[in-house]
Amino acid sequence: MLSCDLIIVGAGPIGLAAGIEAKRAELDFLILEAGTICQSLLEYPLGMRFFSPADELAIGGYPFPTPHDEKPTREMAINYYRKVASAENLPIRTYERVVRLDPSESGYTLHSLRLPHQLPAQYHTRCVLLCTGVWGKEKRLSVDGADLPHVLTRYDEPTRFWRQRVLIVGAGNSAGEAAIRLADADARVWLAVDQPTLEQCKFRPFILREIQLRVEEHRITPLTETQILRIHPDCVDLRCTQGIENLPVDFVLTMIGLQPDRSLLAPLGVPFGADGKPVHNPDTYETPARGVFVAGAISRDGFVYVARERVKHSIQAIQRSLDKRAR
Numbered sequence: 001m002l003s004c005d006l007i008i009v010g011a012g013p014i015g016l017a018a019g020i021e022a023k024r025a026e027l028d029f030l031i032l033e034a035g036t037i038c039q040s041l042l043e044y045p046l047g048m049r050f051f052s053p054a055d056e057l058a059i060g061g062y063p064f065p066t067p068h069d070e071k072p073t074r075e076m077a078i079n080y081y082r083k084v085a086s087a088e089n090l091p092i093r094t095y096e097r098v099v100r101l102d103p104s105e106s107g108y109t110l111h112s113l114r115l116p117h118q119l120p121a122q123y124h125t126r127c128v129l130l131c132t133g134v135w136g137k138e139k140r141l142s143v144d145g146a147d148l149p150h151v152l153t154r155y156d157e158p159t160r161f162w163r164q165r166v167l168i169v170g171a172g173n174s175a176g177e178a179a180i181r182l183a184d185a186d187a188r189v190w191l192a193v194d195q196p197t198l199e200q201c202k203f204r205p206f207i208l209r210e211i212q213l214r215v216e217e218h219r220i221t222p223l224t225e226t227q228i229l230r231i232h233p234d235c236v237d238l239r240c241t242q243g244i245e246n247l248p249v250d251f252v253l254t255m256i257g258l259q260p261d262r263s264l265l266a267p268l269g270v271p272f273g274a275d276g277k278p279v280h281n282p283d284t285y286e287t288p289a290r291g292v293f294v295a296g297a298i299s300r301d302g303f304v305y306v307a308r309e310r311v312k313h314s315i316q317a318i319q320r321s322l323d324k325r326a327r
């Protein structure tokens with residue numbers, strides 16, 4: 001069984017940033033990734049533009065130039081992170097999903113399944129850093145009809161919705177961006193938010209402006225203080241300030257948040273907060289399971305520029321913990 005000091009689980013932007021810091025700290029480590037590098041970003045909508053400027057998405061001190069300093073698209077970010085991972089030659093094993101952590105005397109036995117044949121593998125590690133993100137665990141509406149096939153929680157290509165009637169549910173940036181892009185792809189878009197006005201939603205100012213512009217052009221119809229009551233195959237029952245009670249639709253796109261997979265931490269007795277995130281020490285990011293740390297979107301650091309700094313402290317804490325146990 002292969003043994004090392006640290007296993008980083010997940011090779012998203014923060015798993016990669018952690019790997020760079022671990023390499024600089026000369027730790028004996030390995031990264032295991034369920035898909036390919038930045039798998040979550042590969043599943044973001046095609047052509048999606050990030051809300052942050054490139055320098056806020058950069059990791060490891062590598063510059064992230066974009067034409068005319070514009071905000072990066074999904075494609076630019078994937079390209080950038082791939083180049084960083086190659087330049088650093090990080091020890092990453094892709095297509096290997098970690099499925100269980102068993103505590104052992106000197107750390108953890110980590111169990112994984114390797115694609116394409118789901119071959120089981122085991123590792124021994126003294127510390128684990130989970131950078132598994134929140135992508136893939138979309139919250140769903142808890143109403144009748146939420147599981148119907150035309151109710152989606154993500155999309156890839158806006159043109160799929162050309163001349164379709166789409167109700168988008170959500171008051172955050174992802175829902176706002178989807179409303180803009182689908183309206184631009186000639187979909188008929190209603191944007192249902194829980195707030196009394198669009199201005200009170202969590203949209204970044206530039207997203208709000210883009211939505212407002214399309215509202216003025218009658219390409220997005222906002223539905224405020226909306227409660228979805230029931231989804232039917234061809235319409236939605238809802239309550240909102242506009243007084244609509246039944247809206248005929250072709251698709252419903254719910255973008256009401258993401259939450260982390262609990263399957264690795266819950267069996268170790270790690271509690272989760274009201275926001276669905278695992279409880280951890282705010283300085284070291286160590287969870288109550290000794291030697292198991294979290295970083296990135298699975299912790300409370302939703303933005304890359306915050307998480308990439310915090311992960312440096314976690315790697316230092318891991319190093320201290322390894323040194324202490326070696327003495």
Ligand SMILES: Cc1cc2nc3c(=O)[nH]c(=O)nc-3n(C[C@H](O)[C@H](O)[C@H](O)COP(=O)(O)OP(=O)(O)OC[C@H]3O[C@@H](n4cnc5c(N)ncnc54)[C@H](O)[C@@H]3O)c2cc1C
Pocket residue numbers: 009010011012013014015016032033034035036037038039040041044048049050051052056057096097098099131132133134135174295296297298301302303304305
């Ligand atoms: C639509 C959208 C737009 C965003 N825009 C911005 C923005 O403008 N600015 C910003 O700072 N942030 C933005 N974010 C958030 C940003 O994408 C995340 O903060 C960032 O991706 C977090 O990186 P991460 O490495 O923590 O998680 P992720 O990128 O989600 O990476 C997690 C990795 O772990 C792997 N994994 C999961 N479980 C396992 C397992 N059991 N075994 C092995 N591997 C596993 C996954 O395959 C994945 O590759 C956006 C998010 C979304 C969804």
